[in-house]
Amino acid sequence: xxxxxxxxxxxxxxxxxxxxxxxxxxxxxxxxxxxxxxxxxxxxxxxxxxxxxxxxxxxxxxxxxxxxxxxxxxxxxxxxxxxxxxxxxxxxxxxxxxxxxxxxxxxxxxxxxxxxxxxxxxxxxxxxxxxxxxxxxxxxxxxxxxxxxxxxxxxxxxxxxxxxxxxxxxxxxxxxxxxxxxxxxxxxxxxxxxxxxxxxxxxxxxxxxxxxxxxxxxxxxxxxxxxxxxxxxxxxxxxxxxxxxxxxxxxxxxxxxxxxxxxxxxxxxxxxxxxxxxxxxxxxxxxxxxxxxxxxxxxxxxxxxxxxxxxxxxxxxxxxxxxxxxxxxxxxxxxxxxxxxxxxxxxxxxxxxxxxxxxxxxxxxxxxxxxxxxxxxxxxxxxxxxxxxxxxxxxxxxxxxxxxxxxxxxxxxxxxxxxxxxxxxxxxxxxxxxxxxxxxxxxxxxxxxxxxxxxxxxxxxxxxxxx
Numbered sequence: 252x253x254x255x256x257x258x259x260x261x262x263x264x265x266x267x268x269x270x271x272x273x274x275x276x277x278x279x280x281x282x283x284x285x286x287x288x289x290x291x292x293x294x295x296x297x298x299x300x301x302x303x304x305x306x307x308x309x310x311x312x313x314x315x316x317x318x319x320x321x322x323x324x325x326x327x328x329x330x331x332x333x334x335x336x337x338x339x340x341x342x343x344x345x346x347x348x349x350x351x352x353x354x355x356x357x358x359x360x361x362x363x364x365x366x367x368x369x370x371x372x373x374x375x376x377x378x379x380x381x382x383x384x385x386x387x388x389x390x391x392x393x394x395x396x397x398x399x400x401x402x403x404x405x406x407x408x409x410x411x412x413x414x415x416x417x418x419x420x421x422x423x424x425x426x427x428x429x430x431x432x433x434x435x436x437x438x439x440x441x442x443x444x445x446x447x448x449x450x451x452x453x454x455x456x457x458x459x460x461x462x463x464x465x466x467x468x469x470x471x472x473x474x475x476x477x478x479x480x481x482x483x484x485x486x487x488x489x490x491x492x493x494x495x496x497x498x499x500x501x502x503x504x505x506x507x508x509x510x511x512x513x514x515x516x517x518x519x520x521x522x523x524x525x526x527x528x529x530x531x532x533x534x535x536x537x538x539x540x541x542x543x544x545x546x547x548x549x550x551x552x553x554x555x556x557x558x559x560x561x562x563x564x565x566x567x568x569x570x571x572x573x574x575x576x577x578x579x580x581x582x583x584x585x586x587x588x589x590x591x592x593x594x595x596x597x598x599x600x601x602x603x604x605x606x607x608x609x610x611x612x613x614x615x616x617x618x619x620x621x622x623x624x625x626x627x628x629x630x631x632x633x634x635x636x637x638x639x640x641x642x643x644x645x646x647x648x649x650x651x652x653x654x655x656x657x658x659x660x661x662x663x664x665x666x667x668x669x670x671x672x673x674x675x676x677x678x679x680x681x682x683x684x685x686x687x688x689x690x691x692x693x694x695x696x697x698x699x700x701x702x703x704x705x706x707x708x709x710x711x712x713x714x715x716x717x718x
Contacts (some may be wrong), residue, residue, distance in 0.1 A: 272426050273414040278475025279407055280433030285468035286373070286403065287437030289380055289461035291554065292445030293396075294345075295547035297383075298528045300454050301337035305386060313386045320390065328669060334529060335669040341525050342665015344393050349657035351401025356409070356651030358402065360644075365406040366479065372402025373469040380462030384455045405651030412638040412646075413480040423635060425565055431631040432561040435623070438554030446547025457547075499642040505705050506637050506649065510656050512698075513584055513633045515690020517660035519591035520622055522683050524550055526668045527598070527619075530676055534602065536609040544612070549619050556623025564627055579702045580636045585694030587629030588687045594621040595684035602676035640705060 304310055311317055324339050325331055331339060359368040379395030382388040411430050415423040441461070449457030495503070528546055531537070537544040571577040578586070597618035601610040634653055641649035663686075671679050 272422070272429060273478070275414050275475060275478035275480070276411065276426055276429060278471060278478055279411055279414075280430050282369075282373075282468050282472040282475075283407060283430065284433040284437035285464050285471060286376065287434045288441040288444075289376070289437075289464040289468070290396075290400075290441070291438040291550055292441030292464070292547075293380060293383060293458055293461045294524055295442035295446055295528070295550040296449050296454060296457050297344075298337050298341050298525060299532060299546060301340065302334050302529060304454065305389060306333040306336055310386060314389045315387050316390045328666075331669065332672060334672055337529075338525055338668035338671070339665045340393075342661050342663075342668065344397065345521060345525075345661030345664070346658040347397045348400045349404070349654035349661065351397055352403075352405035352651035352654045353401075353648060354651070355401040355403065356405045356648035359406045359409075360646075360648055365410055366476065368402045369406050369410075369472060370469065372399045372404075372406075373465060373472065375399030375402065377462055377465035377469065380458060380465055383458040383461070401651075404654055405648075408634055408653075409638065409646055409650040410479055412635075423639060427631040427635040427638070428561055428565055428627065431627065431634075432558055435554040435557035435561070435626075439551045439558060442547040442550040442554075446545040446550075449547065450545045495642055495645070502640055502642065502705070503645075503649070505701060506640055507652075508701060509581070509584075509633065509636060509705075510653060512581075512588075512690060512694055512701075513629055513656045514659050514663075515693070516584070516588035516591040516625060516629045516687045517656050518663050519595050519683060519687040520553070520626055521657065521660050521664045522595070522668065523553065523619060523622055525664050526671045526679065526683075529671070530598070530602075530679075531615060534605065534610055534676060535612055535615055537612060549615070552616060552619035553623030553626065556620040557627050560624045560627050579698070580632050581694055581698035581702050583632045584629040585691050585698055587625045587627075587632075588691035588694060590621055590625030590628060592684045592686075592688035592691060594618045594625060595680055595687065597621065599677050599680035599684060602680055636705075 305314065311321075320340075321331070321336060324336065328335075328339065355368055355372065359365045363371070375395050376399030379392045379399055382392035382395060408427075408430070411426055412423055415426060441464075445457040445460050448460055527549065531549055532546045537546070568577050595618070597614055601614040601618070604610065604614075633656070634650070637649055637653045638646070667682070670682075674682070
């Protein structure tokens with residue numbers, strides 16, 4: 252039966268009927284599922300769309316604003332081929348998508364509150380997906396998607412933590428795994444649907460489908476308003492307890508260090524959606540008895556793996572916790588980094604074995620599947636760690652800062668992706684594998700000390716504690 256809990260003076264329905272979690276988690280997870288359906292559906296197509304059509308003569312001239320954007324990039328990096336330009340654009344887009352949540356968190360914290368900001372984000376992203384249908388508005392579409400994601404991502408992730416009591420850290424961490432599973436269901440279905448529709452009916456039908464699903468995300472979020480907390484905006488005026496204490500500033504610095512370490516596995520994960528798409532299209536034998544496998548479907552493989560592994564990981568960690576052997580969060584992130592490095596090494600092996608011919612489809616599938624497992628070891632764990640440690644008065648903004656991990660990783664992916672045509676595929680994937688491997692090594696060296704520092708005795712009042 253539903254009961255009422257109090258969260259910062261708000262009465263919030265606490266109906267634990269969604270896998271033992273508050274019902275509000277279902278609305279947040281399903282909203283993010285449909286949003287990720289549209290995002291990954293579009294993202295699985297956009298690099299190939301640019302390389303195979305948009306950036307070629309006869310099309311690139313139609314894109315409003317492309318000439319100055321290309322000129323600016325070539326002033327920095329020299330002449331860019333269509334593949335190199337596509338890699339840079341995708342890296343910039345993916346990076347800015349995860350930079351703007353800081354602004355979105357600030358807007359929610361200071362002025363509009365989380366609920367209104369999320370709704371604005373959904374509407375902006377919907378407009379962006381529909382603008383993607385037309386060549387002329389391609390760059391405008393990317394801008395709308397960047398701004399919309401900034402309003403949505405950090406704020407909806409922050410609302411997950413607010414569903415739980417201040418001392419319920421273990422269930423909150425598991426709640427983030429459930430939330431991430433919703434993300435990965437959308438990330439699995441989006442490329443499957445949009446990729447198939449694009450292959451059969453053309454690029455723009457695939458992009459338009461992504462826009463329709465953003466409207467579904469908006470409907471789901473609005474339907475769950477009574478089950479969701481809404482941090483009251485401060486109207487731009489600091490509360491009496493707003494200035495951070497010395498200990499809170501120390502914790503912020505430590506969390507930034509955690510985010511920095513998470514950049515390394517995120518780099519390898521994101522490279523699969525950038526250069527990985529181009530390499531598969533050109534160097535993997537996709538023919539089957541039922542026809543060619545759409546390249547976009549590979550983006551679904553790692554997402555499916557994340558769905559598959561989520562309940563296994565939760566059960567595994569619970570069993571370890573009963574024995575007092577559950578790894579610390581930094582150790583989990585390090586394991587994820589090692590798995591990403593192994594996955595990238597598999598792609599290097601596939602490229603090496605194939606030589607000048609086309610690689611078989613088996614090893615790339617295993618590599619993408621392993622990458623999806625790795626994602627669940629590091630990404631939801633990092634989000635939960637930041638959420639439960641972030642100072643209350645900047646909580647939404649700190650959750651937005653967590654997405655700086657993907658911002659930095661995406662920029663790095665775009666920069667190194669432009670080297671793909673200058674190296675052999677084997678060399679490129681070995682270079683890519685070295686990045687998460689370095690992250691795993693750094694976490695092994697410095698993770699224990701960082702964990703001890705975060706667990707220091709002087710701590711501030713956690714999220715949701717009585718005022």
